[in-house]
Every structure is written in C-alpha cells, then in structure tokens.
Amino acid sequence: MNVIQQFVVAALVVVGSFFLLVGTVGLIRFPDVYNRMHASSKAATLGASSILLAGFAYYGPQGAGLTSLVGIVFLFLTAPTGAHLISRSAQKMGVPFFGQDADWPEEESGSD
C-alpha cells in the first residue's frame, strides 16, 4: 500500500468519525424526536457511509471493496425510509412538536 492510498483511507476515516460525532451529539442534545431523527438519519448515515468508502479505498474494487459499495447504497436507501416510518408513527402516536408554530401542511381535498 503506497502513501497516497494510505492518506486517502486515513482522511475518509477521520471525516466519517467526525460525522458520527455530530450525529450522536445531535441525538443527545436536540429537543424533539423529529429533530433527533434529523440528526441521526443524515449525519450518522453520512459518517458510516464515509467509513465504508474508506473500506472501498482500502480493499480496491473487488471482494470486500465491492461489498463496501453495496453497503453504501443500502444505507442511502434505507436510512430515509426508516426515519420516515418512525416520524409517521410518532405523529400518529401524538408526540407533540417542540415549537408551537410548526404544523403539518393542510390536507388537500380531492387529490389522493
């Protein structure tokens, strides 16, 4: 492994752990379940994807590197889906919003 590849892997690992840190701090400190879901679904997913991209840069385009790319695609497909499902179930359970001026958009009668 040459120096450039080693540097790229180290930089991707540093960026990914920074985004994991941001996502977990947002999960702990945000005031509302919807805001916490925002932090966890975007920042933590980006951190894990960056670390998997470091795995792709480490292992090359075959074998474990290809599995890393499949993992990135899977995370980018499933993290918004899971966050949307939890948000919908929280809204159906009646979990209140943190701010009073936030509201769901008006239902359009007729369409769907």
Place this chain on the structure above:
Amino acid sequence: MASDPALLGTVVDAALVLAAALTLFAGYRVIEGPTVPDRVVALDTIATNVVAMAALFALSTGEGLFVTVSLVLAIIGFISTIAVSQYVIEGDIIE
C-alpha cells in the same frame, strides 16, 4: 495484509475508540428518552454506529470479511426499525 502501523493504524484505532464511546452515549437516549419513538431513533443510531465499527474493525485487522458483517448488521437494523415502528402504531406487525 496488515495495516501500516505508521499512520493508518493509529487513526483507525482512535476512530474505533471514538465510535465505541459514541455508542455508549447514544445509550443515554435509549434509557432516558421521554417517548417510545425517541428510543427507536436512538437504537437506529446505535445500529448505524455498530455498522461503522464493523467497517473500522475490517480496516484495523485487515480481514475483509467484517465488511460483510457490517452489511448484515445494517440489514438487521433496518428490519428491526420497520418492525418496531409498525408495532407501535398498529399493535401488530403482520395482521
């Protein structure tokens, strides 16, 4: 192919320690979270952190098999999130 101990090993080990500490801190939200969706979101974050930790372990030991382990853990986390969110609003997973 073990990782070079000069730069990469130190960075990957530090990132492993950081990810493990962040997983423990997310456990605070699982215990303390006021509502059930808070706990589900925190468990989802823990699952994402464990995926990153498995990928970092694959970088640390040089075993490419642990990337597959991280993919399987991602699938398990997604399915458990969907199952719990369906159970919370419907009272049943498959009706």
